[in-house]
Amino acid sequence: MSYTKPLIERERALEEAFFHHINEQLLEEMRTRREHDADFEALAAHLGLHDAGIIEPLLETGVRLENVAALVMAPLVAVAWADRSLDNEERAQLLHDEAELGISVDSPAGRLLAAWLDERPQPRLFEAWAAYVHELSRILPDADRARLRDDVVTRSKRICRAVEKTFLRGGGANRAERAVVEQIEAAFAGPEEKAKPARRKGGLDDFLNSLT
Numbered sequence: 593m594s595y596t597k598p599l600i601e602r603e604r605a606l607e608e609a610f611f612h613h614i615n616e617q618l619l620e621e622m623r624t625r626r627e628h629d630a631d632f633e634a635l636a637a638h639l640g641l642h643d644a645g646i647i648e649p650l651l652e653t654g655v656r657l658e659n660v661a662a663l664v665m666a667p668l669v670a671v672a673w674a675d676r677s678l679d680n681e682e683r684a685q686l687l688h689d690e691a692e693l694g695i696s697v698d699s700p701a702g703r704l705l706a707a708w709l710d711e712r713p714q715p716r717l718f719e720a721w722a723a724y725v726h727e728l729s730r731i732l733p734d735a736d737r738a739r740l741r742d743d744v745v746t747r748s749k750r751i752c753r754a755v756e757k758t759f760l761r762g763g764g765a766n767r768a769e770r771a772v773v774e775q776i777e778a779a780f781a782g783p784e785e786k787a788k789p790a791r792r793k794g795g796l797d798d799f800l801n802s803l804t
Contacts, residue, residue, distance in 0.1 A: 631656055639724065646727055649720035653713070659700035664693055666713075666721040667744055667776045669705070671751040673712045674768035683709055685754040689747055718772070725779040734782060741780035748773050 634657040635650065636642045655663055668689055672682040686709065695701045708717075729737050752769045 635660065639728075640731075641724070641727060643727065646720070646723045649716055650724065653717045653720055654704055654707075655720075656700065659704050661693065661695050661699075661701040663721060663724070664744075665690065665695070665701075665705055665708075666717055667772070668747055668751055669708045669713060670718040670721075671748045671769055671772045671776075672754075674772045675766055676712065676768075678709065678712075679755045681754040682751055685751055689750075718775075722775060722779040726781070729780050729782055737780060737782055741777065744780075745773065745777055748776055 628651070631651055632644075632647055635655065636647050638657050638660060639647075641647065650663070665686070668686055672678055672686055686705070690697070690702065690705055695705065697703075697706070732740070752773065
């Protein structure tokens with residue numbers, strides 16, 4: 593069924609007249625639901641997925657069609673915040689990657705990243721990213737999957753090296769950073785690859801739980 597603009601306007605006028613004297617809150621809920629459904633369909637069509645278990649968490653973290661480019665930055669943000677603080681060097685590296693990926697600071701994607709630079713995102717951001725990449729890896733050709741994985745992992749490891757290492761840090765990535773990088777690599781596992789063994793104590797699960 594194809595809705596024309598006049599028909600849509602008539603439909604809205606009808607529902608407003610019908611619900612106005614009944615429950616204004618219900619009318620607002622219906623409008624919100626309509627907007628949510630539109631966002632869901634647009635994002636699902638762009639990503640080529642319709643699994644609500646993947647799309648809904650993305651919507652909850654603020655990802656929409658117009659800022660889906662920022663999804664590329666999610667694993668990098670997770671690595672940068674792995675130790676629960678964001679150093680100036682890590683911030684500079686994230687901004688460098690943003691520019692390199694062609695994300696304008698004035699775009700919705702750029703504004704979303706700016707929010708992530710000011711405040712640590714909730715763990716569900718990385719969880720949503722991992723779920724999407726895991727599903728995407730099932731349908732991507734091996735060469736494309738490997739190329740995307742190598743790019744994201746390389747960028748992630750650059751974040752780990754962004755801060756000048758002190759003697760106390762031992763000159764390398766800390767445990768929390770390594771845990772996130774390992775999970776980034778695991779998210780790109782193809783359908784032919786065997787499942788990885790159970791995550792060791794102190795891995796990403798413990799790290800994410802510590803943030804809640």
